[in-house]
Amino acid sequence: MKNRLKVQRAIHELTQADLAEKIGVTRQSINAIEKGKYVPSTVLALKIARLFNEPVENIFTLEDND
Amino acid sequence: METNYLLPNKFKKLGWVLFGLGLLGGVYIYATGLTDEFLKVKVLSIYDNQIFGKRSFFKIVENGIFDELVSVFIIVGGFLVGFTKEKIEDEFIYKLRKDSLVWALIVNYSILLVAILFVYDMTFLHILFFNMFTTLVFFVIRFSVLKYKYLSHEE
Numbered sequence: 001m002k003n004r005l006k007v008q009r010a011i012h013e014l015t016q017a018d019l020a021e022k023i024g025v026t027r028q029s030i031n032a033i034e035k036g037k038y039v040p041s042t043v044l045a046l047k048i049a050r051l052f053n054e055p056v057e058n059i060f061t062l063e064d065n066d
Numbered sequence: 067m068e069t070n071y072l073l074p075n076k077f078k079k080l081g082w083v084l085f086g087l088g089l090l091g092g093v094y095i096y097a098t099g100l101t102d103e104f105l106k107v108k109v110l111s112i113y114d115n116q117i118f119g120k121r122s123f124f125k126i127v128e129n130g131i132f133d134e135l136v137s138v139f140i141i142v143g144g145f146l147v148g149f150t151k152e153k154i155e156d157e158f159i160y161k162l163r164k165d166s167l168v169w170a171l172i173v174n175y176s177i178l179l180v181a182i183l184f185v186y187d188m189t190f191l192h193i194l195f196f197n198m199f200t201t202l203v204f205f206v207i208r209f210s211v212l213k214y215k216y217l218s219h220e221e
Binding site: 025027038 | 217
């Protein structure tokens, strides 16, 4: 799964800590998601998408090997 | 993600204190050999089966309880460290905790299997004694390492 989380964060000028605080998760999870080490749950992905006011597929996309 | 089996975060520090003291005590016991003279008090023995046939139930005996205290400290401390809530409990920490548990079980029983096959007599008894604690110790170590690893990753 690919994600454009870092790009979206930059567009909205948020640090990992800022984003984590707004969503209510740890900075570790944001970091792990961006590095591709952790796939967020549906709820978390939807929360992130809603915060950035984007459709979920604009931030998280399936890859061929998923 | 239901984590209502986790204890409040405030017990974590106590957990580390107990766990650390317990481990130090354990190292001390192993290094000096257990002298049962230390902290001798009356305790309740629920079941006892002596080597030459004397069996008893619910007897009060005298026993040096330093080793018991050390064991309780390690176990209770380890559980408090591993099973108290983090400051923020989210799905990622939940995954880290779950993965650490699985890892600790696999590592512990792999080592135990090797020991069963290749270690015998009194030495094996020593390994069994350590094995009482190693799953929990491995879990605490692995969980701490993973938390630190993802904490120290900068952006």
